[in-house]
Amino acid sequence: AQSVTQLDSQVPVFEEAPVELRCNYSSSVSVYLFWYVQYPNQGLQLLLKYLSGSTLVKGINGFEAEFNKSQTSFHLRKPSVHISDTAEYFCAVSLRRGGYNKLIFGAGTRLAVHP
Amino acid sequence: NAGVTQTPKFQVLKTGQSMTLQCAQDMNHNSMYWYRQDPGMGLRLIYYSASEGTTDKGEVPNGYNVSRLNKREFSLRLESAAPSQTSVYFCASRGESTDTQYFGPGTRLTVL
Numbered sequence: 001a002q003s004v005t006q007l008d009s010q011v012p013v014f015e016e017a018p019v020e021l022r023c024n025y026s027s028s029v030s031v032y033l034f035w036y037v038q039y040p041n042q043g044l045q046l047l048l049k050y051l052s053g054s055t056l057v058k059g060i061n062g063f064e065a066e067f068n069k070s071q072t073s074f075h076l077r078k079p080s081v082h083i084s085d086t087a088e089y090f091c092a093v094s095l096r097r098g099g100y101n102k103l104i105f106g107a108g109t110r111l112a113v114h115p
Numbered sequence: 116n117a118g119v120t121q122t123p124k125f126q127v128l129k130t131g132q133s134m135t136l137q138c139a140q141d142m143n144h145n146s147m148y149w150y151r152q153d154p155g156m157g158l159r160l161i162y163y164s165a166s167e168g169t170t171d172k173g174e175v176p177n178g179y180n181v182s183r184l185n186k187r188e189f190s191l192r193l194e195s196a197a198p199s200q201t202s203v204y205f206c207a208s209r210g211e212s213t214d215t216q217y218f219g220p221g222t223r224l225t226v227l
Contacts, residue, residue: 004157009155032214034215036218042220042221043119043205043218043219043220043221044158044205044207044218045218046215046217049214049215051214090157090158094214101146101209101214101216102148102160102163102173103148103158103160103207103216105157105158105159106157107155107156107157108155108157
């Protein structure tokens with residue numbers, strides 16, 4: 001069975017510091033990988049995705065992630081965070097079956113940026 | 116372009132009551148999904164619809180039914196609400212060309 005593990009449930013960090021949110025997945029087949037962000041009392045917004053090609057993916061708001069097939073990881077990074085980055089971040093894998101896909105989500109990582 | 120819309124935004128039910136959560140998308144997507152979000156558990160798939168006229172169970176379908184009314188609309192029904200169904204419900208649709216799911220703003224449901 002496929003699964004997604006986000007290794008940290010909460011990550012506190014000071015403003016302008018770098019941050020890494022970790023994501024590992026398990027799957028016996030090829031997957032697509034996504035990071036979504038959820039601001040308080042809002043829906044999920046796509047940050048970035050890996051479908052194929054370059055393993056370093058750049059997304060919105062200065063975030064990037066690197067797909068590492070050998071380590072089955074897709075960690076999210078930002079070199080300098082802002083207060084406005086405070087949110088919950090979800091890693092997800094997509095399994096393709098018969099022309100449609102299903103997303104499997106990790107439990108989420110709550111990023112708290114302090115001044 | 117509204118994207119994915121959901122109604123209502125909030126709802127409080129008593130145990131045993133029924134209700135339908137509405138979802139609509141204006142992106143001409145074939146695939147639509149219903150998820151529930153609970154603290155510490157991420158989002159879990161309840162039901163999905165690969166195309167108009169088809170629906171399939173996801174990870175946690177018990178206690179729910181769905182209807183794919185047309186290509187735009189995908190509703191979720193709770194026939195007899197239980198406190199365990201207290202959650203935030205998200206609808207999503209998938210763009211085939213981008214292979215990406217787009218989410219609505221959510222419905223926060225409390226069952227007393």
